[in-house]
Amino acid sequence: MSYLLLAPELVLISVSILVLLLGLFIKEKKILGYVSIAALLVALLLVLGSFNVRESFVGYPFYSAVVVDSFAQFFNILFLTVALLVCIASLEYYGNNPSQDEYYFLVFIATTGMMLVAIANDLIVLFIGFELASLSTYALAGFDKNSKFGAEGAMKYFIFGGLSSAVLLFGISLAYGISGTVNILEMKEFLAAHAARFESIAILAMLLILAGFGFKMALVPFHMWAPDTYEGSPSVISALLAAGSKKMGFVAAFRVFLLALIAVKLQWYLAFAILAVITMTLGNVLAIMQNSVKRMLAYSSIAHAGYIAIAFAVIAYSSNAAQTALAGAAMHALSHALATASAFIAVAAVGLIYPKNDILENYDGLGKTAPTTALLMTVMLLSLAGIPPTFGFYTKFVLFLSAIQAELIGLAIIAVLNSALSVYYYARVIMRMYWGKPKTEKVKESPAYVTAMIIAVVITVILGLYPNPISEWAYGAAEAVLR
């Protein structure tokens, strides 16, 4: 019965094909959106129903190529929730688009790819999942074919992404060359036993793999594509990229990199700490300078990638703080995904009022013109800023706590000061919304956008007030990976 654990992926794949086929026959294509939402809900329930599992699928037919454990399930929930929010918002954004069938197909394939990465225990499976998600998001980023910015963003994303795939594949081939296996756990055991013999090649392989994942995670210096792509893409796709695709990079990095790192026992914590510090600082400083909300959110997610990268430094440095760090990182990935996805959806909602939906001036007086959107966006920005009692506060709390637990006080100080700095640019949007002069009368807000945002806000606030269950899940999941 353990194959049931793969049912969510199978549901997504079959429904994606179904959607494509249905699109050929039905006229009222908006129905496809509802079909997709229903399918995502089913998949989400299937994952939630089997949270605390560990199934390695030894022997025929998978030969340990995938492993469904609580860590994978945690990220599967993240990916499915993000896809759900994106699909609900798309009911409005692409409600009248004639190629909706292709759109939902691509979103589903991208989500399946991300989920494959989360359950991969084999570098080939991982790479396939990575490419599945990448290829479909390249197409999605340029889905508004008439938009010049969209084309530019998609092109940049494609070129950088293609390069990163090549680099990643080269790293994987080197790792395979050393160890003779593509199975991650076997590779870990091999490296632990023979690290000394292959040290230089192992370092090279790891650097290349890190670069490959780094592009997806948008860690500095692999972040250049992110602001242009997020700005140019349709807002709902920016949500998918920032909330879903980016977290795929993290789950892959945690799966592969940390295990190998622990095995090789490289004392690389300093390199990781510097990487985290540069990423968060650059992201925050550049975010302050932006006049476009979408670019601001792009740089803010670079900064958040920096916060999550603290976990790498902590795990590399101290084994007794590793569990807290990994749990904090996983939870922060979730809180950032929820918040940034709904912030991008809010940008899409502003697009209904003004054609140029990302200029900061157009948020003036949004508290009057679109009060629900403004209120929901405010909660999400506060969550991104880490102000209690939101989930974003709790996750930063755990993440920074892990830095103290590792006794990396300098890293912790820089991280909290960065977080304090970031309050500035989030608060600036809130200020515009609540004490800027409204430019138009009160408008009717789209139910689809509002529903998507309300779902995210309710989850964020409930988890912020009562984080115990998710916290226990995340700690358990972290233990499963580190063991």
Add this chain to the structure above:
Amino acid sequence: MTISLMLAILLLGSIAAFLSRTREQARTAAVVSSWTALIISIFMFLNYEPSKGLNNFREFYSWIPSIGISYHVGVDGVSLPMVLLTAIISALCTIYAWEEKRRSNQFFALILVMDFSLTGVFVSLDFFLFYIFWELVLIPMFFIIGIWGGPRKDYSAIKFLIYTHVASVVMLLGIFAMYYFHGKTTGAYTFDIPVLLSAYQTLPLAPLWREFIFAALLFGFLVKMPAVPFHTWLPDAHVEAPTVGSILLAGVLLKMGGYGLFRFLIPMIPNASHLFIYAIALFGLVSILYTPVAAFTQPDIKKLIAFSSIGHMGFISLGVAAFMASGEEVPRIFAASGAMFQLFAHGIITSVLFGSAGIIEHHTGTRIIQNLGGLAKKMPKFAFLIILGFLASMGFPGMAGFVAEFSVLAGSYPQLPYIIIIALLSIPLSIGYHLWAIQRAVFGAYNERLGSVTDVTWYEFAAMAAWVLLIITLGLHPAPLFEMMRSSAVQFINILPPGGIAP
């Protein structure tokens, strides 16, 4: 359940006010819930048992057991007067803001959110809970300054938010370190405040970490109080904030810093570097001396009042330092009780002062002292109130401020003689700027350019008179409140080594 009930009423009241359609509905929600909270806090005050200490009205529920967080609240002789102060000031603020015209439902809702989160700060006995309330206070104040503020509100609101948020996150790191080292040593990871504070004294810590923890918390509190040189956010915030915002800011929000010194730093000092005692005393001294110098040069009466707050808060640092320093028990307890009393007294006095500044601005259209003059002729009721407020602020005997500052100075002198002698220099200066300001604004010939001004409205008068009455009552009969504080000071002194801490 009493404390939770109070918090729940305030939260529900703020939601009701936010959702209401008219000003009358919002005001009713605000008045009913804030006055109910006041009644509950008076009930708590009357039923307080000094011998039980923090066990008064204690509640403990597990909340996030996976990392040792609980919902733990309770009050003692330090926090209960603060809860009462919050309730009094918020309740009177709802009266003072009776006819708020702009976005009145949001305004009343934010007052209640402030009331809720400030009360939460003072009752929390779990660091996580405490920090949530501590940060939550910033959000309504940010909106109050930003939406109802003056011309430079954008700058002031964001400066207030970032400056105090930086201090909070630094404090949070100190909390993390305490949590981690306690868990590492004992195996029990918890954010419980009483447990961590008592454990801090015996934790085997590296010197760097020991001093870091203390300094991080101290920094968080000094910025909030604020102590010179971390005070620069305060005058800006006050100048731009609406009157009720200023009252809540100076009356209660600053008290969070002073409260923090008592709740956290006094139990921690035995294990920290003893130089911190002198650091705290010096921060207090500098604030006391700097204030009159800055206040003399202010053309804006509200900014002058804002600076006066900084000086008054300096007495609290001074009293805390004198309590920690080595000396006889009696004067140390006296100093500490005086400092606690100052927390309460200054909250009430500053409400009158900022209330007066608000009335001046509202009725004459300006706050610049030079453009005022002779207000007593046109606004006799107002003149009566503002004079009493200014007298209380300069420490006139028979009023609450005198009791507090006299106790601090008298109780601190044996431990810190030189510092107190220097601090005394500020008293004539302080009297000077108070009198000079009031002489120019209220007395003399009426400035005809102001046109015709009206005297205070009934709701302004009611709120201000209530505060003034409290000042005089506490000045003449401080015993009930003072005794409660003294009982807490006695409990604190047993935490410290006998005879205090020698340098």
